[in-house]
Amino acid sequence: MTGQGPPSGDNSRAEPTDAQLVEKFRGGDQAAFGTLMSRHERRVYNIAYRMLGRPEDARDAAQDAFLSCFRHLGSFRGDAAFTTWLHRITVNACYDALRKRPPEPAPIDEIPEPAPVRDHADRAVASVDVHRALALVPMEFRGVLVLCDIQGLPYDEVALTLQIPVGTVKSRLHRGRVALARILLGEPPPPAEPSKPAAGDPGTEAATGSRP
Amino acid sequence: MNHPHEMLAAYVDGTATMPERAEVEAHLTFCPACQEEIRLARSALVSLRALSEVEAPELDRTAFGLPGLAPSRSEEAAQAIWGNRELEPAGAEKARAGRFVEAPDVDFPSSSVRRPAPSGPRRSTPRWPVRTAQAALAAAAILVGVVIVVNLGGGHDATTTAAATPKAPGTAPRAETAFGASQAYSAATFTRLAEDLAQEVKDQARELPSSPAPGALASANSTAGDNVISQTSACVRQATGLSASATLYYAQGARYEGTKAYIGAFVGSSGQQRSLIVVAVSVDGCRTLRYIRLAL
Secondary structure, three states: OOOOOOOOOOOOOOOOOHHHHHHHHHOOOOHHHHHHHHHHHHHHHHHHHHHHOOHHHHHHHHHHHHHHHHHHHHHOOOOOOHHHHHHHHHHHHHHHHHHHOOOOOOOOOOOOOOOOEEOOOOOEEOHHHHHHHHOOOOHHHHHHHHHHHHOOOOHHHHHHHHOOOHHHHHHHHHHHHHHHHHHHOOOOOOOOOOOOOOOOOOOHHHHHOOOO | OOOOHHHHHHHHHOOOOHHHHHHHHHHHHOOHHHHHHHHHHHHHHHHHHOOOOOOOOOOOOHHHOOHHHOOOOOHHHHHHHHOOOOOOOOOOOOOOOOOOOOOOOOOOOOOEEEOOOOOOOOOOOOOOOOOOHHHHHHHOOOOEEEEEOOOOOOOOOOOEEEEEOOOOOOOOOOOOOOOOOOOEEOHHHHHHHHHHHHHHHHHHHHHOOOOOOOOOEEOOOHHHHHHHHHHHHHHHHHHHOOOOOOEEEEEEEEEEOOEEEEEEEEEEEEOOEEEEEEEEEEOOOOOEEEEEEEEO
């Protein structure tokens, strides 16, 4: 993809695409990064919040993600969409934060959630419980759950973002959903995987987006 | 026994193809373990989709040497993001020439309709999608409104009736149509569409003392518009069960990542929280291609 956002087109007042902002930034226009940040920070923060559970951790991870983005934007080749790359950096920053964190009980003092939701089968599921349950889902499932089911990104996009095959996205997604449902039912969380990174779990070297 | 985990994910969220669905259902007939997993996965998916977007705190921009852009929601920055602009409708693949994807088939309904803002157009420049001369002419004509009765309390009394409602002169709606099967979205531009629509709905709510009356989706081109509205509703209902409980705000026939799709944006609420759900479902088989939910 060559980037998202509106084209320059006929209207000279049209807003630049992500790709154009990246070029402007590379050309020395620092303010272009600010526009990119304003455009994407809410989504980046929400990804981090749902992956990490605590607002302050999410804020730190979002900050780290933009810092990493800022530092490496010069070497971003543009062979993936800017957002694919930014989301990858965000998820990596979250994994880094999770690895540094000792295992803890469910987070407290989360952002207040809206009133309980009734889904179309008329069951009420409190959003705060879902948020807490998400924090107990094994790490390797959390990325796909957040990107696919909360952010609504398609499988291909998530596969590119996490640099794993589409089949792995789907398989983790299914197992992650089942794990989340069991946690919501009060069953004990599934046993943690051994401490080696799961296949496809992006390591810190991927923060540079060095792989296409 | 081999459990088709990959296909189970697609089966649960409605993105499975027909052959995949058939294969999964065949497996489910003799696999109670997977039947149980499907039930669990479905309820998890519903729970996850029900989560709302949260407000982001101010992020520190001084690390990037950007003092002039703090705070991030300054009027200029907001204008840069949400102000007048033309949005790219076409997928951004390099193989495609120009801004628009020309699909070979012309029978595909390609008009889009949008609930009008009762206070009139907010911006003088049409934003999404591109307005054509034909749409401008049609906007002056008598419009047919499709009224969708909404029951947001969890019941199932939603009914759809078509009523001929002449628009009073001087209240031209913001209905816009795109002609030709030339609207195509990539995953990235679809995300942007969803975010833009959410902002539109939020802006309209701010301008009005109370929520707009449910329904009253007006079409500039009555025949094509009605077709898009009813086909989008029916197909999305089949794929997600959604439109029975939410107000249709935007309907469009277009392509999503190359697949002919109905795109619908629905406003719903639970308690105090209003949300916009933007869905792309395939014309062929009413499969969910994409599902985004944004807080309003």
